[in-house]
Amino acid sequence: MEQDMQDFAAEVRRFLDAHVTKAPDHTAFTWGEGDDTMAYFSSLPPEEEREHVQRAREWQRIRHENGFGWITGPPEYGGRGLTPVHDLLYDAIESEYDVADTGTLSVIGLGMIGPTILAHAQPRIKDRWLPAMYRGDAIACQLFSEPGAGSDLASVATKAVRDGEDWVLNGQKVWTSVAQHSQIGLALTRTNPDAPKHRGITAFLVPMDAPGVEVRPLRQMTGGADFNEVFLTDVRVPDDHRLGEVDGGWTVALTTLMNERATVGSEGAGPVAAALSPDRLSALMRATWTWDDRALRARLAELLVDAMATEHLNTRALRRLRGGVAPGPEMSVSKLMYGQNLTRAAHFVSDVLGPRVIADTGKWGTYAWSELLLATPALLILGGTEEIMKNILAERVLGLPKEPAVATTKEVRS
Amino acid sequence: MTADESELLELRSSVREFLEAKSPEEAVRKLMESEPRFDPAVWAQAADQLRLPGLVIPEEYGGDGFGPVELGVVLEEMGRALLCAPFFATVVLAAQALLASGDSEACARHLPGIASGRTTATLAVAEDSGSWDPALISARAVPDGGGDGAWRLSGRKAFVIDGTTADLLLVVARTVAGPSLFAVDRRATGLEAEPMETLDATRAMARLTFDAVPATLVGADGAGGRVMAKVLDIATVGLAAEQAGGARRCLETSADYARTRHQFGRPIGSFQAVKHKCADMLVQVELAEAASREAARLAAEGAPDFPVAAAVAHACCSRAYVFAAMENIQVHGGIGFTWEHPAHLYFRRAKSSQLLFGGPAVYHERLLDRLGI
Numbered sequence A: 001m002e003q004d005m006q007d008f009a010a011e012v013r014r015f016l017d018a019h020v021t022k023a024p025d026h027t028a029f030t031w032g033e034g035d036d037t038m039a040y041f042s043s044l045p046p047e048e049e050r051e052h053v054q055r056a057r058e059w060q061r062i063r064h065e066n067g068f069g070w071i072t073g074p075p076e077y078g079g080r081g082l083t084p085v086h087d088l089l090y091d092a093i094e095s096e097y098d099v100a101d102t103g104t105l106s107v108i109g110l111g112m113i114g115p116t117i118l119a120h121a122q123p124r125i126k127d128r129w130l131p132a133m134y135r136g137d138a139i140a141c142q143l144f145s146e147p148g149a150g151s152d153l154a155s156v157a158t159k160a161v162r163d164g165e166d167w168v169l170n171g172q173k174v175w176t177s178v179a180q181h182s183q184i185g186l187a188l189t190r191t192n193p194d195a196p197k198h199r200g201i202t203a204f205l206v207p208m209d210a211p212g213v214e215v216r217p218l219r220q221m222t223g224g225a226d227f228n229e230v231f232l233t234d235v236r237v238p239d240d241h242r243l244g245e246v247d248g249g250w251t252v253a254l255t256t257l258m259n260e261r262a263t264v265g266s267e268g269a270g271p272v273a274a275a276l277s278p279d280r281l282s283a284l285m286r287a288t289w290t291w292d293d294r295a296l297r298a299r300l301a302e303l304l305v306d307a308m309a310t311e312h313l314n315t316r317a318l319r320r321l322r323g324g325v326a327p328g329p330e331m332s333v334s335k336l337m338y339g340q341n342l343t344r345a346a347h348f349v350s351d352v353l354g355p356r357v358i359a360d361t362g363k364w365g366t367y368a369w370s371e372l373l374l375a376t377p378a379l380l381i382l383g384g385t386e387e388i389m390k391n392i393l394a395e396r397v398l399g400l401p402k403e404p405a406v407a408t409t410k411e412v413r414s
Numbered sequence B: 001m002t003a004d005e006s007e008l009l010e011l012r013s014s015v016r017e018f019l020e021a022k023s024p025e026e027a028v029r030k031l032m033e034s035e036p037r038f039d040p041a042v043w044a045q046a047a048d049q050l051r052l053p054g055l056v057i058p059e060e061y062g063g064d065g066f067g068p069v070e071l072g073v074v075l076e077e078m079g080r081a082l083l084c085a086p087f088f089a090t091v092v093l094a095a096q097a098l099l100a101s102g103d104s105e106a107c108a109r110h111l112p113g114i115a116s117g118r119t120t121a122t123l124a125v126a127e128d129s130g131s132w133d134p135a136l137i138s139a140r141a142v143p144d145g146g147g148d149g150a151w152r153l154s155g156r157k158a159f160v161i162d163g164t165t166a167d168l169l170l171v172v173a174r175t176v177a178g179p180s181l182f183a184v185d186r187r188a189t190g191l192e193a194e195p196m197e198t199l200d201a202t203r204a205m206a207r208l209t210f211d212a213v214p215a216t217l218v219g220a221d222g223a224g225g226r227v228m229a230k231v232l233d234i235a236t237v238g239l240a241a242e243q244a245g246g247a248r249r250c251l252e253t254s255a256d257y258a259r260t261r262h263q264f265g266r267p268i269g270s271f272q273a274v275k276h277k278c279a280d281m282l283v284q285v286e287l288a289e290a291a292s293r294e295a296a297r298l299a300a301e302g303a304p305d306f307p308v309a310a311a312v313a314h315a316c317c318s319r320a321y322v323f324a325a326m327e328n329i330q331v332h333g334g335i336g337f338t339w340e341h342p343a344h345l346y347f348r349r350a351k352s353s354q355l356l357f358g359g360p361a362v363y364h365e366r367l368l369d370r371l372g373i
Ligand SMILES: Cc1cc2nc3c(=O)[nH]c(=O)nc-3n(C[C@H](O)[C@H](O)[C@H](O)COP(=O)(O)OP(=O)(O)OC[C@H]3O[C@@H](n4cnc5c(N)ncnc54)[C@H](O)[C@@H]3O)c2cc1C
Pocket: A108, A141, A142, A143, A144, A145, A147, A149, A150, A151, A152, A174, A175, A176, A177, A178, A227, A378, A381, A382, A383, A384, A385, A386, A387, A388, A391, B272
């Protein structure tokens, strides 16, 4: 196993060395130099955003041509047939290089929707979409959340009604990331309002250009619009676009949620990690003449302890992965801490900057932090809120009993 | 020597098995009220059966030459069991001070006895203020007229772990060259040791008074500051392992209780307020283990970022243990507040461990200092 991993790692490095250059070290840092952007979400104007997505598609195509487009996928759909451990190892190594950010394609589409299609779709649909997705041609979004179904996802109310060989979908999805760039979306719909809520859901792959699909950008609190409302009005979807059984969509949804990829190691890189870099934070305190403020020093130390302990947690998980050991509960802990650490960093820095973060003085590295400050609330919500993550940790890892269910189908029907 | 993953597992399970048999709660409670604060028979067995005192002593001095990672495993288990034993003071403080001094003669004289379990030892640094900062030391040593590396030591030390029982005392005292390390025999004339009442009765502490006590210089005259910096890194990482082990135990106890205790017709663990407390404890414990184990690994590798990792581990594990020990009482409700329940033993150990080397104000600054901030 270890030898296999070493060979794979070497192959990955050969590929990357041949196509791209090493990323600059984001932690080594000189005050006043380089890019001071501190954005988590894109805030690009539409034209630049399109170019950004184009670069992402292009890099995904190169990965694919070299055998790294879908490391865990089966060869008949253009995959490499290796393990999730290889996949994580690839990500960790790639994060050392300066490559196009493929988040638009990979986080949801390739990471979550692709494996779901593979597990549950009918053969024709797999042939049609899987190679296209992993080649960078098709982007997929997750049409799960609705105004009335967030944490309690099984309460989805979007209706699907059988009509001959087709299904007709009506309803509203919300918070749908990357829908504006997507060719397909995986939708959870209600097909049996009389069954218990988990047993009346059916999943469909919806072509986003089908008549009746309307994507309306939703502006988030950062000012940009990364997510959307998606209205489905009499959208006709052929039955072969159904994933899993009729009323068996909850199983399909679980596949998607389980494939939310572990983010081992990759969080250690990129401009966002700069927010937790001791060098950057200490430079900031020097530049603002606050380095001897005792209250701020104590907060900084607390913040760095958490950030560095989280890094140790990731490092250790990654090392075990290299030895072929699958990630354990530390990955949920890591996700939880990721949101908390960045939130605390953003507030700490804001408090150091004081008025310079409420109005732009034009000074390098000051008002730029407002972007991260405004983005952090999302990190405690998306992909399962902090409360839901804690429930999962307590129930799955510690074996604490679930809350007694109050299952009803009433709210679904109304 | 370094153990691989499966050898570490084996070490852990044999230490755990030994401690479950030799240091169950009843034994801990009995020792808490005895003098000495440990069971010499159990200490001898730990030495004979598991060779624990010699675990990290180099082979040339009669030990088994293992490193910080193996030491961490043993300390996690000892912390978990609240073992009352001279291990921390002898192995983690005194032996490390001897090694850090670079004085091979002193090592050859004292370490074989420590490795075999025959000699117990401790390190006396703090005085009445409790600070471990060598700059604040006022105990003094002057050369003894007779020459031959003999000195006379005078002054007071406090918070000395196992100070009334340790056979060998390593004492930091000031000479004209600065803080320096000395070895003192506990039967030396002019030395008085008096037990201190402690928040955590599983770790004995004493106040020592030195009145022109014969002492031997260990390492170079004036090198005490450098030695202490090294020892503190190793000792805080050792302590961190103990803390992580204790915190893990508190989490397990709470989760067990939350699964079984019923109120309002359901297990209290099904109430989200309790559930989230347990999840928060789990997060802290996972971070603490990662921080202390990673610091131990970096120490074993002699990595340049070890001092930073040591400071992170000390802060992270101190906080995690205090948090877990407090929440453990809370999850247990009234029963957690009783003398009979072990929750307070962990609380006492957690709080006193956090403050042993100075507490948050000190360890936060140590981290920032190491980062050059
Ligand atoms: C930036 C962003 C991108 C997103 N992208 C997508 C996407 O691409 N596709 C998609 O389908 N969804 C997406 N989401 C939606 C996201 O999954 C939901 O917002 C999230 O699951 C919470 O649902 P909600 O917003 O309805 O909040 P609610 O579920 O209404 O929660 C409100 C509050 O109640 C708490 N709460 C709810 N239930 C419980 C419980 N059982 N115990 C304790 N507390 C509880 C929550 O923790 C939260 O604090 C995105 C969200 C964000 C912020």
